[in-house]
């Protein structure tokens with residue numbers, strides 16, 4: 001699958017006179033609608049750390065989305081969209097007593113957990129709350145595994161939810177995160193199988209959950225890998241596994257079981273782009289004795305492209321004709337890097353050249369595609385004097401009526 005940049009995004013990137021992070025709100029909304037159509041009845045809780053931009057959050061909330069928030073500040077930002085507290089959960093298993101109490105004060109009644117210590121704290125500072133237990137996954141098949149720090153074993157999950165019930169909390173669900181940009185169907189299949197085993201054990205103990213939460217990890221489609229090859233994740237296969245997996249889980253328990261998902265990257269990555277500019281195209285002798293071209297841009301790892309060591313973003317040079325095939329002599333291979341005094345600030349780890357116009361001049365604009373996820377959140381303040389990129393949201397046509405959703409109030 002290839003990703004087409006929408007005419008709206010292209011027009012906005014063309015029009016901005018200076019560096020900007022540009023979001024296509026109608027594109028994000030359409031991406032949300034597609035997910036709902038693929039997984040009927042799913043409750044989407046957008047992981048707002050992937051794009052904590054108010055305009056984006058408002059647009060998603062108006063469509064019926066809720067939010068996966070990681071602490072009181074994110075909870076407050078989510079509630080400011082008008083989504084009620086019943087559409088927001090505290091999805092971080094890592095929290096202080098004070099943060100739990102503050103979330104409870106803000107009206108949040110559903111919390112992630114993965115340890116007896118955290119359950120005890122929730123029982124004390126958010127009495128009576130609903131909890132869902134996060135199961136650890138291997139993270140295999142994902143670009144960013146998220147393993148070890150989060151989640152517990154199946155045995156621990158049974159203990160944690162049993163303790164939650166004893167402490168007056170409502171054991172409400174099981175969750176996973178299969179790793180961010182999970183590239184394999186197997187990642188989700190293993191998660192479904194893991195949940196199935198725990199669900200049956202809990203049923204045997206008289207603990208009836210009301211939902212499973214398959215977390216984030218749904219891939220974006222527009223990235224290139226570290227070697228410059230399209231990642232091409234099997235999205236249709238993944239969605240089929242999720243759909244059929246949930247149907248299977250529903251056969252294992254007598255109680256209705258809702259599906260919650262917490263997409264972050266998948267909803268926004270391909271609908272945001274950076275308008276940056278060329279610093280300079282250079283040619284230098286490298287330690288191995290060979291000459292190499294390096295293209296330095298105004299935007300890199302520390303001001304919007306934090307993930308550039310794992311992925312390569314597609315580049316467009318709007319002032320130059322697109323290359324005529326892979327051997328166009330007007331283009332040459334160059335390693336692309338950001339502007340800072342840090343050698344990690346380079347695409348694909350700084351080893352894999354991509355083709356760029358050979359007559360680029362300082363100041364020429366460049367568009368960096370599929371940069372809508374984690375760009376606004378993973379940015380430094382003042383590193384080498386660089387400020388976070390200002391953003392621009394393109395509204396696009398007014399939203400159509402939201403698809404039927406029981407979550408709209």
Ligand SMILES: *Cc1c(COP(=O)(O)O)cnc(C)c1O
Pocket residue numbers: 047049050068091092177179180181215216217218262263264265266
């Ligand atoms: C970051 C995060 C997500 C979103 O992950 P993506 O890979 O961007 O979809 C979802 N759930 C939790 C708990 C997270 O921490």
